[in-house]
Amino acid sequence: MQVPRIFLRAFGGVYNDLVRRRSRLGAAAVIFDGDGRVLLVRHSYGRRGWELPGGGREPQESVEQAVGREVREELGVEIADLRLCGVYYEAEVDQHHFAFQGRLAVGAEPKASSPEILECGYWPLASLPRPMTDFTVRRIADAQSPSASIAVTVLPARSWLE
Numbered sequence: 001m002q003v004p005r006i007f008l009r010a011f012g013g014v015y016n017d018l019v020r021r022r023s024r025l026g027a028a029a030v031i032f033d034g035d036g037r038v039l040l041v042r043h044s045y046g047r048r049g050w051e052l053p054g055g056g057r058e059p060q061e062s063v064e065q066a067v068g069r070e071v072r073e074e075l076g077v078e079i080a081d082l083r084l085c086g087v088y089y090e091a092e093v094d095q096h097h098f099a100f101q102g103r104l105a106v107g108a109e110p111k112a113s114s115p116e117i118l119e120c121g122y123w124p125l126a127s128l129p130r131p132m133t134d135f136t137v138r139r140i141a142d143a144q145s146p147s148a149s150i151a152v153t154v155l156p157a158r159s160w161l162e
Contacts (some may be wrong), residue, residue, distance in 0.1 A: 001048055006022070012024045017043050024054050024093070024094065024095040025097075026054060026055065026096070026097045027054050027056075027064075027067035027070065028053065028064040028098070028139060029054055029067050029102050030085060030100065030101045030139060030140060031052045031079065032101075032103075035122075036125065037112060037122035038122065038123055038125060038128075038140050039053065039118045039120065039121070040123055041075070041119070042119050042120070042129075044118045045116060047160060049131040050132045050137055051133070052078040052140070053070060053071050053120075054070045054071075055073075055074075061096040063100075067080075067100050067102075070101075073113065073114050074116070075113055075119075075120055076110065076111055076113035077105070077108040077110050079100075079102040079137055080102060081103050082102045083146070084098065084100055084127070084150055085142055085146055086138075086150065087099075087153070088138075088144070088154075088155050089154045089155065092124045092155075092157050097139075099142065101143045111158065124126055132150040132159075132160075132161050133158045133159065134159045134161060135155060135158050
């Protein structure tokens with residue numbers, strides 16, 4: 001079936017998402033400081049929850065490049081020594097997520113550098129802030145116990161921890 005050009009101009013994105021069902025790719029950074037605290041950001045949208053820095057991959061960009069760009073955009077710092085620590089598939093939204101553990105340069109001071117980030121900070125693992133999704137907690141835990149092999153984890157629907 002040929003899709004009319006005018007339809008594609010008006011509804012192309014929706015058509016691609018619903019008809020072609022192209023899977024999306026997301027990338028997040030798990031960054032620990034010297035005291036073992038994890039770097040988190042609080043978004044200005046949605047539930048304004050605490051998350052790992054990261055976001056969606058742009059066309060022609062690798063997931064490694066995406067996580068570097070997102071950390072730069074959200075926190076104004078560069079991430080180095082990336083190590084893949086988790087791959088997840090969220091069937092509910094047909095999205096693959098890649099989690100990378102990395103480090104910031106010595107002396108680098110992350111700060112909220114994007115309108116979508118209200119604040120950022122390092123948090124002790126024993127007292128993570130709320131609200132936060134169980135998915136964020138899972139990625140932090142997976143980064144703490146690196147494995148020689150990474151399996152794709154199929155996720156249930158996300159739950160908010162209040």
